[in-house]
Amino acid sequence: MKILVTGGAGFIGSNFVRFMLSKHSDMEIVNVDLLTYAGNLENLAGLEDEPRYTLERGNIADPDRMNSLFEEHDFDAVVNFAAESHVDRSIHMGAHDFIMTNIYGVQVLLDASREHGVERFLQVSTDEVYGSLGAEGLFTEDSPIQPNNPYAATKAGADFMVRAACETHGLDAVITRCANNFGLYQFPEKLIPLMITNAIEDKELPMYGDGLYIRDWIYVPDHCSAIDLVLRKATAGSIYNIGGEHDLTNLDIVSLILKLVDKPESLIKHVKDRPGHDRRYAMDSSKIRADLGWEPDYSFKDAMDATVSWYLDNSDWWKRIRSGEYQEYYSRMYEK
Ligand code: NAD
Numbered sequence: 191m192k193i194l195v196t197g198g199a200g201f202i203g204s205n206f207v208r209f210m211l212s213k214h215s216d217m218e219i220v221n222v223d224l225l226t227y228a229g230n231l232e233n234l235a236g237l238e239d240e241p242r243y244t245l246e247r248g249n250i251a252d253p254d255r256m257n258s259l260f261e262e263h264d265f266d267a268v269v270n271f272a273a274e275s276h277v278d279r280s281i282h283m284g285a286h287d288f289i290m291t292n293i294y295g296v297q298v299l300l301d302a303s304r305e306h307g308v309e310r311f312l313q314v315s316t317d318e319v320y321g322s323l324g325a326e327g328l329f330t331e332d333s334p335i336q337p338n339n340p341y342a343a344t345k346a347g348a349d350f351m352v353r354a355a356c357e358t359h360g361l362d363a364v365i366t367r368c369a370n371n372f373g374l375y376q377f378p379e380k381l382i383p384l385m386i387t388n389a390i391e392d393k394e395l396p397m398y399g400d401g402l403y404i405r406d407w408i409y410v411p412d413h414c415s416a417i418d419l420v421l422r423k424a425t426a427g428s429i430y431n432i433g434g435e436h437d438l439t440n441l442d443i444v445s446l447i448l449k450l451v452d453k454p455e456s457l458i459k460h461v462k463d464r465p466g467h468d469r470r471y472a473m474d475s476s477k478i479r480a481d482l483g484w485e486p487d488y489s490f491k492d493a494m495d496a497t498v499s500w501y502l503d504n505s506d507w508w509k510r511i512r513s514g515e516y517q518e519y520y521s522r523m524y525e526k
């Protein structure tokens with residue numbers, strides 16, 4: 191099987207490339223990535239000499255580039271991770287790149303997949319398309335699509351374009367909607383790596399609002415195994431929620447991180463809240479469990495221990511990121 195992975199130099203994409211190459215000896219992967227601020231070839235270190243892996247730099251929103259890539263390679267399937275993925279950037283730095291990559295780029299990939307006879311298109315989506323939950327209940331695949339921030343709105347737009355390609359043009363397409371991921375190689379603008387790296391450096395930990403916002407956390411290899419199953423086993427047109435089934439407030443997560451790195455709670459600083467901040471996400475994963483037999487391989491505790499240890503042992507990786515463009519972003523976001 192030869193697959194196109196888009197956004198494979200980012201956090202989840204790079205974990206997925208490694209996961210698939212080690213799990214399936216007959217799998218060939220072409221990774222197309224624009225290498226934006228979030229794309230990092232260090233995430234794929236060690237794969238340079240892997241004959242089943244090829245890296246192509248390219249923009250999924252460039253139809254000529256995508257068409258020549260699809261012509262050159264005869265892809266059996268496409269797994270689309272490429273996205274602008276950070277909610278705060280979509281609020282504070284404008285939605286243009288989010289619309290171009292997350293909606294238009296997806297349409298370019300759908301058209302190219304159709305024209306070149308790709309047998310399966312998998313769109314990696316998010317629980318954020320459902321909006322926010324009240325104190326009770328879980329998101330199911332039938333929950334209404336009610337995105338509240340520009341990032342989530344573009345991901346919802348993409349889901350609708352995928353549905354339309356399937357219903358109207360008969361493209362074999364499936365969608366996964368996953369909870370908040372954490373793990374190795376996550377860019378330190380997202381909650382868990384931001385708080386780990388700030389705590390290691392004795393910097394303040396910026397907690398939005400009261401810190402009682404709830405997210406469902408999943409360890410990235412468990413997301414990868416779910417995508418692998420959906421890619422190979424799901425029926426055309428299906429949608430699957432993937433949850434970590436581990437709901438925690440942001441304050442609980444950050445307290446746990448502080449314990450693991452042995453730093454005081456006094457580092458926590460409550461700051462101005464995120465506008466349109468979704469109060470609670472929680473996923474019902476019973477459909478993927480029942481239909482495809484998916485279950486997570488890792489306990490939350492082991493996964494958090496492994497993640498914190500990795501950031502402690504790999505400070506070169508995140509210190510390089512935290513110089514350059516990141517400094518400008520951090521100062522704009524948290525200091526100005
Ligand atoms: P990320 O920001 O770490 O990586 C995104 C990657 O896409 C980067 O390598 C970037 O260079 C690349 N990219 C961006 N624009 C591109 C373009 N126009 N053409 C080609 N490549 C481009 O993101 P992530 O956290 O790994 O998320 C991957 C996917 O998973 C996204 O689609 C996201 O919406 C979805 N998702 C993420 C989470 C999460 O918790 N991180 C949860 C559910 C779903």
Ligand code: TYD
Binds near residue numbers: 278379382
């Ligand atoms: P984030 O990692 O940005 O993921 P998402 O917004 O996609 O769920 O944020 C997770 C939670 O952490 C969210 O409730 C916002 C909160 N948060 C903070 O309190 N402080 C921060 O500096 C960041 C980045 C997030």
